[in-house]
Amino acid sequence: MIVKVISVSKVYEGHGNKPHIINAVENVSIDINEGSYTLIFGPTGSGKTTLLSLIAGIIYPTDGEIVFHNIHLSSSNDSKISLFRERYIGYIPQNTLFIKELTVLENILSPNSFLKRRMRKLKSYAFELLERLKLSEKAQARPFELSGGEVKKAMVIRALVKKPMFILADEPCSELDKESTKEVINLFNEEHERGSAVIIASHNPIQFKKRVDLYTMVRGQIIEYKKGGKN
Ligand SMILES: Nc1ncnc2c1ncn2[C@@H]1O[C@H](COP(=O)(O)OP(=O)(O)OP(=O)(O)O)[C@@H](O)[C@H]1O
Numbered sequence: 001m002i003v004k005v006i007s008v009s010k011v012y013e014g015h016g017n018k019p020h021i022i023n024a025v026e027n028v029s030i031d032i033n034e035g036s037y038t039l040i041f042g043p044t045g046s047g048k049t050t051l052l053s054l055i056a057g058i059i060y061p062t063d064g065e066i067v068f069h070n071i072h073l074s075s076s077n078d079s080k081i082s083l084f085r086e087r088y089i090g091y092i093p094q095n096t097l098f099i100k101e102l103t104v105l106e107n108i109l110s111p112n113s114f115l116k117r118r119m120r121k122l123k124s125y126a127f128e129l130l131e132r133l134k135l136s137e138k139a140q141a142r143p144f145e146l147s148g149g150e151v152k153k154a155m156v157i158r159a160l161v162k163k164p165m166f167i168l169a170d171e172p173c174s175e176l177d178k179e180s181t182k183e184v185i186n187l188f189n190e191e192h193e194r195g196s197a198v199i200i201a202s203h204n205p206i207q208f209k210k211r212v213d214l215y216t217m218v219r220g221q222i223i224e225y226k227k228g229g230k231n
């Protein structure tokens with residue numbers, strides 16, 4: 001399985017002091033192979049979140065094409081795409097995407113309707129992950145009762161609980177202290193060893209023990225690519 005990002009662009013209309021066009025992502029091509037480890041690094045506003053949201057299928061490209069295995073995102077119907085995303089992608093957004101009426105545990109388990117039959121197993125894995133990230137005590141809390149770092153950890157757990165084939169993590173460590181950062185990176189590394197492809201976007205350097213494919217983004221464009229480099 002492979003994700004191909006082919007000459008993708010995303011243009012936004014800006015509504016600042018006067019209307020203007022923002023080329024958030026410009027003619028970007030990336031292949032994400034099964035089992036790869038990718039870091040998209042770049043300054044604030046360089047287009048990392050836009051690129052990840054495009055890959056996650058949350059927004060659509062203005063130009064270009066994204067292909068998952070043999071599913072073309074532009075020509076597939078919405079239900080097919082959402083089924084695919086639910087099954088294969090674990091997405092950790094930069095900003096919260098929690099349902100505020102549900103508890104932390106319910107939020108962690110909620111996007112997994114396709115796994116309903118395995119709910120008991122899923123729940124026990126959720127508790128294992130909550131334990132790992134020292135969040136067990138908050139399982140029955142509502143999202144508003146969590147700190148910024150705790151929200152981020154819960155979103156990491158929500159993405160990992162279904163053992164996805166692709167992990168898309170947008171600034172997964174931005175709200176975390178040193179110890180939690182280490183634990184989250186360890187979890188990503190374990191998922192990677194299990195065979196998942198891991199894609200992380202970050203504006204801060206992250207220390208990996210592993211070699212990663214490093215893309216540097218500036219003003220919507222990939223300006224550098226280092227395969228299997230040390231970051
Ligand atoms: N929905 C939107 N409408 C208009 N402009 C947007 C929208 N989302 C992002 N932008 C603009 O697109 C550009 C890229 O934003 P993006 O969030 O992808 O950057 P980023 O690299 O993730 O930044 P950060 O490191 O701060 O998270 C920025 O100039 C931003 O202001």
Ligand SMILES: [Mg+2]
Nearest residue numbers: 048049094170
């Ligand atoms: Mg971002």
